[in-house]
């Protein structure tokens with residue numbers, strides 16, 4: 001069966017959900033092999049085997065941690081030349097997209113970024129689905145040149161576990177890192193700090209606030225905390241400097257796909273909906289009964305978000 005390379009998204013070895021999605025997707029195309037940039041000691045092969053990886057290539061050079069993306073792109077190009085995979089799947093993170101673009105140039109291959117689905121067509125080619133113009137249109141594309149390279153948007157697919165009894169083989173791969181690739185180095189990292197909430201992209205509950213908060217996110221945060229939820233924000237709230245951009249949900253922010261999404265003081269612009277439309281249940285709190293978000297919501301509360309969220313928080317805290 002043809003090999004599909006999957007770049008593992010992890011934090012010190014803890015594999016993110018995006019990797020499980022990529023492996024699920026890769027299994028439809030062929031036999032997934034994980035590409036792990038990091039210390040071999042951090043690799044927990046079971047986390048990858050659970051989603052069907054049969055092989056893990058471990059690339060350990062310090063350059064992958066200390067430099068910007070060039071060493072990773074160089075190493076992947078070497079792996080592609082050596083293993084001749086049928087496709088390479090990469091998470092649609094800012095770093096992932098840059099690695100993918102560099103890899104496409106190095107291998108003279110076709111690239112699709114921000115795909116929401118990847119399948120093999122009857123013609124044997126890799127076909128991708130993308131949502132464009134804020135979700136107003138869906139496009140399909142097939143990659144016909146070189147080794148198809150696809151970045152997959154987080155939360156686009158439902159993960160499916162594989163037979164955990166099938167063993168995974170780990171292989172350390174050494175690729176010489178060129179001086180050019182080492183040129184751009186990371187001087188300082190500023191940890192975001194533990195905010196005590198789940199990661200927005202992976203959260204099963206998200207409570208978001210928009211312009212309707214008037215800049216006061218206290219009620220939104222308190223409600224999120226009583227549910228164990230992540231906090232999100234609309235672009236209007238981010239642009240006003242009320243909440244950091246890392247928490248922006250939407251076309252130019254994070255794509256979320258939680259079990260429950262609470263939109264408070266958010267009108268429901270198409271660009272916001274593009275980032276949360278696949279949420280399982282949507283609850284909207286808005287004082288305008290005509291707000292477009294009610295068109296998407298499963299449940300709606302017409303009213304001022306502060307008393308509504310405070311009352312809901314008290315109610316849940318008392319249970």
Ligand code: FAD
Pocket residue numbers: 209210211212213233234235236237248249250251252253254264265266267268269270271272275285286287288291303304305306
């Ligand atoms: P508004 O549209 O101003 O809505 C505020 C809502 O709050 C209103 O419905 C109002 O009735 C309600 N409200 C006011 N006070 C209260 C109250 N006290 N209680 C309850 N409800 C109240 N937007 C994103 O969110 N994410 C993106 O990634 C994104 N990307 C974009 C990319 C492009 C290229 C462009 C052009 C735009 C993008 N936008 C994005 C912006 C988007 O078009 C909207 O402007 C934005 O989503 C509006 O945010 P909002 O709903 O918070 O504000």
